[in-house]
Amino acid sequence: MPHLEGREIGGCKLIRKIGAGGMGDVYLGEQIRVGNRSVAVKVVSPDEMTLHPDAATDIARRFEREAAILGNLSHPNILPVHDSGVQDGMLYLVMDYAPDGSLADALQGRSEHRLTLPLSMPFTLDIISQVAAALEYTHEKGIVHRDVKPGNVLLRVEPSGHWHVLLADFGVARTLQVDSQRTQVSGTFIYMAPEQFSARFSPASDQYALAVMAFQLLAGRPPFDGDLASLTRAHMYEPPPSLHALNPDVPPAVEAVVARALSKDPAQRYPSVAQFAAALNAAAGFQDETTVAAEQQTVAAATFGPPAQAESPTSVARAGRRASPWRWLVTSLAGLLLVALLIGGEQYLNRQGNNHPNAAATQSALASTHQTETAQAAPTAIPSVTGTIGPTLGLKTCTAALAIGDDATCVPPPPPSFAGTSVLDEPSPGCLPSAVAWTPYSDTNKDCSTTDGTKLTATTTGTLGCLEAQSVTTSNGYASVFVTQGSGSPVLVFRQGETGTTVLTSTGYFFKVTAQTDQFVFYRIDATASTVIQHGAIPGQLAAHYVMSVLYTGSAFTFYINGQSIGTATDSGTPAISNGWYGLCVDGGTASFRSAQNRSAAG
Structure with a gap:
């Protein structure tokens, strides 16, 4: 655009x-x-x-x-x-115009007004009650929102300190006249009601999503998280964890109210979202919403300045030669990917039952596997990096598993099944003395920071800003990078090659993440076209810092955020792209990179 x-x-x-x-x-x-x-x-x-x-x-x-x-x-x-x-x-x-951003911005530290989970009971109930009032009104008008989540709850912090919330983004809302019909799957996976996974909806679907929000604000995490298959199965079949066990300050009566609103069967939830909110206030000992609002939580403003502006991506690649494949992604709903996954409904989930453990089990297994790893393995194929490294640039290997939404301070190791040799390990790629030849595109500005590492800016509208490690090539391996989110979308590139100095002449595979919409896209560029191979929603809200990684073997690819798998893909395109170098790019603004790593698979 x-x-x-x-x-x-x-x-x-x-x-x-x-x-x-x-x-x-x-x-x-x-x-x-x-x-x-x-x-x-x-x-x-x-x-x-x-x-x-x-x-x-x-x-x-x-x-x-x-x-x-x-x-x-x-x-x-x-x-x-x-x-x-x-x-x-x-x-x-x-x-x-809502100048104070969204609730998601506040929770992720991207706002001038910062929130730390879990929130207090009075503050949470005030937020939930205001959203419930908006939803009750829309339901009375015969409209179901279908995408209730913190990112669609905008904020207006009043001079008194009260947080006034505004429900926004009715782009996938539908009228109740079609509630018995099968429609396109729409919503955000973490907050979607079980019936939405079958492309059905009702006012009870919005109540379920609001209950997920209430659980998240009170527990410090959503009830379900993990890879896509685990998240889908959990919403449809698994009971939520104990809210009181996660936060002992939450009374059992409040836990019971939230649990009912999270019922798998819409008929078992409260008759209306207003009754859910009323039951929640009563269980907490508040008589009405005005009492809740009077007991506001004091929220300190963040010390790092105003929130970063959410810029939408302007291209995937080959700008000027063809339309950006990302445009199709941003006009597709997250549910499109899910339709493919759920085409067999319950049969699909049953087939996957033994292949995709739930998020908690996955994270526990990873924590156990990684507990003994305390430091990053030294590169063996290139000399060690020399020069002065700021204390926050040298990132160690994580000793316990990260969740997708965690604000990363370490780098997860490769999957336990991967064996290989480090061929690239750069604390601040292209900014410190190194044996690696880093080459920038002509459309790129590179700035070096003592805290955030290498900041890349795309200087030409509609194209990528990139930095390439042209002296190191791999065929199969595992690539990763630590990202500090900016206004653009970071892109991790591998098996890359080119004949010039701009993205117009690039080849290779591109894995892009857009934190503002919690989406990812994977595409290839060859001599004839740029082709989207996979895209979808990331099952979690990304924090200001995260690690994006990809495992690539032949034509098979697995994508990770913070060490958690978010999807897989297979490329059947020709000509084959079998080897090439590592690269970092930004689409539509800025992004900063640290700990750029690439490992070549053994054998």
């Missing part, structure tokens, strides 16, 4: 991009005809609807539905919409 800063759309002057929703980019704007008041303007450009005719139709239909739904809603806890329309082929939606 082109950069629109400075343009006037729908009577609003666009100031800067502030994020992205399920479709389109969101800009901070000034509504000229209304005293230049600050607004948020969601825009879908025509070039986002040219990759596939069906995708274009779906985008337009969803955008129009969101505008129609929001235009008929008026509630103090729903983000207001002021205008919508089409201008110069671009769909636009003008909404209130």
